[in-house]
Amino acid sequence: xxxxxxEVKDYIATITLNRPEAYNAFSEEMITEWIKxxxxxxxxxxxxxxxxxxxxxxxxxxxxxxxxxxxxxxFKSEEDISSTGLARKNSLWKKIQRIPLLLEEIDKPIIAxxxxxxxxxxxxxxxxxxxxxxxxxxxxxxxxxxxxIVPGDGGAYYxxxxxxxxxxxxxxxxxxxxxxxxAKDLGVVTFVVEDEExxxxxxxxxxxxxxxxxxxxRFIKRxxxxxxKMDLRSSLDYISSQMAIVTELDDxxxxxxxxxxxxxxxFNKDSSVRE
Numbered sequence: 001x002x003x004x005x006x007e008v009k010d011y012i013a014t015i016t017l018n019r020p021e022a023y024n025a026f027s028e029e030m031i032t033e034w035i036k037x038x039x040x041x042x043x044x045x046x047x048x049x050x051x052x053x054x055x056x057x058x059x060x061x062x063x064x065x066x067x068x069x070x071x072x073x074x075f076k077s078e079e080d081i082s083s084t085g086l087a088r089k090n091s092l093w094k095k096i097q098r099i100p101l102l103l104e105e106i107d108k109p110i111i112a113x114x115x116x117x118x119x120x121x122x123x124x125x126x127x128x129x130x131x132x133x134x135x136x137x138x139x140x141x142x143x144x145x146x147x148x149i150v151p152g153d154g155g156a157y158y159x160x161x162x163x164x165x166x167x168x169x170x171x172x173x174x175x176x177x178x179x180x181x182x183a184k185d186l187g188v189v190t191f192v193v194e195d196e197e198x199x200x201x202x203x204x205x206x207x208x209x210x211x212x213x214x215x216x217x218r219f220i221k222r223x224x225x226x227x228x229k230m231d232l233r234s235s236l237d238y239i240s241s242q243m244a245i246v247t248e249l250d251d252x253x254x255x256x257x258x259x260x261x262x263x264x265x266x267f268n269k270d271s272s273v274r275e
Contacts, residue, residue, distance in 0.1 A: 004033040005055075006040070011048040011210045012203075013041050020056020023117060025064040026075040031095050038102040048210040048217075050106075051202055052129060053113035059138070060122030068147070074121075092152050096121070100128045100154045107218040109209045113202040114180075115195065119143045121153035128158055130221065132188070133202050135195040138180040140188065142171045161228075163187045213251035213267040 005016040015037050017024035024030075041047050054060050063074040073082035073091050081091035103110060112126035115135040120143045126132050134140075142159065144151050151159075151172060160168040163186050170176070183189040193201045209217065219242045227235040246252055251267050258265035 002033065003027045003030040004037065006033065006037040008047055010207065011046060012206045013037070013047045013050045015050065015052045017052075017054040017060055020054075020058075022064065022066075023058040023061035024054040024056065024122070025061040026096065026121070027064065028075055028077045028079075028095070031075065031099070035095075035098050035102060038099065038106065041108065042102065042106050045214075048108060048214055049206045050108060050110045051113055051206055052110065052125070053202075054115070056116075058116030058122075059112070059114045059118040060125055061117060061119050062121030062123070062125075062143075062153070065147075074152075096153055099125070100157075103128050107221050109206075109217070109221065111202060111206055113198060114138050114140075114189070115198055117141075120151075121155075124151060124153040124155040124158065127162065127188070128154055131190045131205070133191045133193065133198065133205065134180040134183065134189045135198045136180050136192055137195050138183070138189075138192075139177050140180075140183050141175050141177045143175045145172060146175045159188070211267065213246075213249075213255065215249055216246050216251060219246060 001018060003017075003019050005014075005018050007014050015034065017030060019025060019027060019030065041050050064076065067073060067076045071082060073088060074096065075081075075091075077091070080087050081095075082088055109131065110129040112129035112132045114126050114132055115138055118126050118138065118140045120141070123140050123142060126140075142151060142155055144155075150156070155172070156168075159171065162168075163171075167186060171178075178186065178188070180189060180192045184192045191201070191205075223235070223239050223242060226238065230238065250269060251265075254267060254269070255265050
């Protein structure tokens with residue numbers, strides 16, 4: 001079976017990491033298909049929300065430790081990805097790191113559904129999502145230093161933005177293993193749910209977002225992320241331009257009428273998405 005599964009149902013795309021025998025550690029096929037899946041998400045307006053999850057006992061273990069032990073690089077490959085420093089760099093830049101770079105181009109909600117273990121680059125794959133929903137039994141760690149390497153998948157970029165510099169450095173330096181509740185208290189995880197509720201809760205949350213007015217939802221994501229790199233004046237100028245656009249759309253009129261008429265709005269009439 002394929003190392004990554006991709007399906008779309010009810011305007012929700014689900015990306016499932018599918019190497020359960022290796023705790024969903026990376027493979028070349030997985031990375032390649034992950035990139036293709038994200039390109040599909042980016043390019044198709046009928047996909048409104050994305051869920052990323054893992055099959056088996058874990059979300060993702062990151063790099064393939066057996067491949068590393070054998071000197072084959074961060075995952076097994078038909079190409080030379082390990083014999084020189086440049087080859088090892090390119091295995092990140094041209095392959096694994098294409099995932100966060102593609103995610104930066106996607107203005108739709110990306111939800112990480114996390115269970116079991118999320119370690120090293122596996123955790124970073126969750127950090128680069130917008131929302132992280134974890135099962136209560138989940139364990140996470142920025143475990144890179146345990147094998148003498150650095151966070152090569154974006155963790156040094158994402159984690160400090162979530163929890164601050166000092167706490168991020170502590171996680172990287174100590175590779176401390178956190179429970180889901182500890183991760184939530186720290187700000188790494190958004191929601192923690194009982195293990196048996198994880199699938200239902202995540203799907204319900206995704207359905208809720210898929211039913212929201214899509215232009216406004218995507219504009220909000222753009223505004224929040226881009227405002228992190230703007231001064232106040234630029235941010236307000238940007239959001240006022242967005243406001244000028246959304247107030248011309250049918251979803252605005254429908255939302256206002258629904259509030260006045262005390263009923264649930266029916267957004268996205270053109271795509272027949274309903275809550």
